[in-house]
Amino acid sequence: MYCGTKVKKYAGFSCSLSPLTFVPMIRKLIGFCCLLPQFLHAQYLPGKDYPQGYFRNPLNVPIELAGNFGELRPNHFHSGIDIKTEQRENLHVHAAADGYVSRVSIAHTGFGNALYITHPNGYTTVYAHLNRFFPGLAEYVKQKQYENESWAGNIIIPPDRFPVKKGQFVAWSGNTGGSAGPHLHFEIRNTATEHPLNPLLFGFDVPDRRTPEVYRVAIYNMDESIYEQQPMIVPVKKVNGVYVSTASVIQVKAAAAGIAVNAIDRQSNSPNPNGIYEALLFDKEEPSIGFQLDDIGYEETRYLNAHADYREKRGGGPWLQLLFSLPGNHLDIYHDINGKGRIDLSDGERHPVKLEVKDAYGNTSTVKLTLQQSGATPAAPACDNPMRPGAHNIFENNHVEFFLDETALYDSICFNYRELANNSARAYSNTYRLHTALVPVHDYFDVHIKPDKPVPAHLQHKLVMVRKGVGEDVEPATFETGWNKNGWYKASFRSFGDFHLEVDTMAPTITALGGVKNGSNLSRAGRLAFAMRDGSGIADYRAELDGKWLLFSRRGNVITYTFDEHCPPGAHTLVLTVTDIAGNEATYTLKFKR
Known part of the structure; x- marks a missing residue:
């Protein structure tokens, strides 16, 4: 490529030079201009433009992470960073920047005691699992609790009530809510959308020179539902700085393959296995698709169950993050470049596949595999009751019925049903197995069950619907009160499993x-x-x-x-x-x- 008298512009830089002015500095500039398009070409996934250095460390101890943004958790992405508090409580927590206290929330689950500070630059910071708020705020919150006669709740605070300066003491760290140990959960949100953003993209001083660790990849048949197949799990090991499989060529019984990756990331000063930030898939050296874990709203965080292979994880396997989007996944973290992650193996040739796995500081690990089609997957047996994403799916008989809306499923399933005898003295129905809890459901859905024996009038309001998942030891039963109409009881759930009615007359x-x-x-x-x-x-x-x-x-x-x-x-x-x-x-x- 020649970069001479013509003007070339890339990302705001211009290269307008005369071939007659070849001084050393000009030569360097010409070289930079000529190479810049190549550098930009390598930036396949979008860059971020968050303010650097605007927010300070909310603690007075160095940031050592117990968890990072986007880390995979049951039914949700982790929405911030968990900062270690030296295994103790009551460290001073400070405002990360100027602003005002806009809200506090109090609950015995989730964030526990949480403080929200809104800043003038369009962001809100969140400080969670706190033991106590600073005295003035604590007294204000207590007054509202007595007014509302409720300990738990969200309290919205006027902007002029508690202004704060950067570094001002605002709370004591703790271990409240769903916390499993002393730490500070810290978030940066877009104030307008309330979407949590990746705090590690804001320039915090977190020592990190470690590349992500990749343990295995999974290969899927892209012409079948993810819930109707068993992926091929391929362990990888690091050889000469690159992760490779033991097999030089991986034989795949599918005409089109998709890839998932199992990887973690650690920071230089912390051994905790945290989540990765980004992964990019290449097919024959051409970029296909990638994802970035940033800007994920609470209203969409449950799509983690579509981003990862839910069935594999719930069945006792590893977290596998998909480098393709399931039909019912509406999470906006994927960036399709060419092919949507579908690797066409139908030509029978060997396909070199590469993965680039990165953390938020750009440390990169590379995985290289070679795939080749080897026969075709046997045709799936006929399905008597198929259910598909994007459609209204209904199941009903004389004992049980339910309805799924078009957003409930992430991929197609062949629905399975069984009726099991329930001999419990408290039971008022048999047990109805609605598919399997190894398949996720995104939205709540109503389950209707008709008792198989008369319910005395004095017990009708004591009837509850019980759901059990993958064995009592793995997932405890959940109970929901039933609503009676025309002899049927209705309750709402968010998972498949085994359902029955029983009476509950036992007081706490x-x-x-x-x-x-x-x-x-x-x-x-x-x-x-x-x-x-x-x-x-x-x-x-x-x-x-x-x-x-x-x-x-x-x-x-x-x-x-x-x-x-x-x-x-x-x-x-x-x-x-x-x-x-x-x-x-x-x-x-x-x-x-x-």
């Missing part, structure tokens, strides 16, 4: 912790705690002290009240009411002194 149990008994003098006590238990699940709890609502926080099924101004010195009566999903109530009354 409430146990006082710490040896507290009626008549106790609690003048020196700092808190009160109770454990709640129920077979079908706790739906709600309410505590009243001398007839007034009292704030009890919840962690798992333990609720705690910390003594404060709402319990002055004197004699008191505490009434605690716990309700399960079937409406059964238990009441615990405690008389004590302060």
